[in-house]
Amino acid sequence: DTAVSQTPKYLVTQMGNDKSIKCEQNLGHDTMYWYKQDSKKFLKIMFSYNNKELIINETVPNRFSPKSPDKAHLNLHINSLELGDSAVYFCASSQLGRANYGYTFGSGTRLTVV
Amino acid sequence: RKEVEQDPGPFNVPEGATVAFNCTYSNSASQSFFWYRQDCRKEPKLLMSVYSSGNEDGRFTAQLNRASQYISLLIRDSKLSDSATYLCVVISNFGNEKLTFGTGTRLTIIP
Numbered sequence A: 001d002t003a004v005s006q007t008p009k010y011l012v013t014q015m016g017n018d019k020s021i022k023c024e025q026n027l028g029h030d031t032m033y034w035y036k037q038d039s040k041k042f043l044k045i046m047f048s049y050n051n052k053e054l055i056i057n058e059t060v061p062n063r064f065s066p067k068s069p070d071k072a073h074l075n076l077h078i079n080s081l082e083l084g085d086s087a088v089y090f091c092a093s094s095q096l097g098r099a100n101y102g103y104t105f106g107s108g109t110r111l112t113v114v
Numbered sequence B: 001r002k003e004v005e006q007d008p009g010p011f012n013v014p015e016g017a018t019v020a021f022n023c024t025y026s027n028s029a030s031q032s033f034f035w036y037r038q039d040c041r042k043e044p045k046l047l048m049s050v051y052s053s054g055n056e057d058g059r060f061t062a063q064l065n066r067a068s069q070y071i072s073l074l075i076r077d078s079k080l081s082d083s084a085t086y087l088c089v090v091i092s093n094f095g096n097e098k099l100t101f102g103t104g105t106r107l108t109i110i111p
Helices: none
Strands: A004-007 A010-013 A019-025 A031-037 A043-050 A053-057 A064-070 A073-078 A087-094 A109-113 B004-006 B011-014 B019-025 B032-038 B044-050 B055-057 B060-065 B070-075 B084-091 B099-101 B105-110
Touching: A004 A087, A010 A019, A019 A031, A019 A087, A019 A109, A031 A073, A043 A064, A043 A073, A043 B099, A073 A087, B004 B084, B011 B019, B019 B084, B019 B105, B032 B060, B032 B070, B044 B055, B044 B060, B070 B084
Parallel strands: A010 A109, B011 B105
Antiparallel strands: A004 A019, A019 A073, A031 A043, A031 A087, A043 A053, A064 A073, A087 A109, B004 B019, B019 B070, B032 B044, B032 B084, B055 B060, B060 B070, B084 B099, B084 B105
């Protein structure tokens, strides 16, 4: 039973397309995150939602729009994809106030823009 | 300057050896500290939290020096399965508990 599941696992698409990545967690956590890991393997936060409310919005192009229909789901929609968007995108969840228990990460979505 | 700095390595260490990684953080208001482990093409996973008094989990020992803003991880009797990238992680804002990652230190244990 996967705790944080992301789909798709791999995504290859052409520049200019619009794509979505979905994330679901069954841990009962109240907070979900999107992280981007670039080609240099550096992990950087993009967004965070707590109980469907946006609480972190780092400097990310407007082409990226997160949506959280409920606290168990956090999706990421990307418009007008660019070559530089190629990266691994990780979804994660945690319980706010219990960070010492760690985040649980999904297995990642490897996005390649050609 | 990056908020969390690590030596990227790679560290190539013979099996059974002891290896230590260091990490520095720039925000003196940082609240919580962790080591995460990431295997090749996998997601990061929590290895251990780091407490002010230092803490140990089996072969792994973590230390925190708040005055020097420095965190360390010591691995004793290294195993082949310890080969991975070790990520130093800090929470600076207790309100949103955003994890800020270092660039990671790559460790390879050689048989």
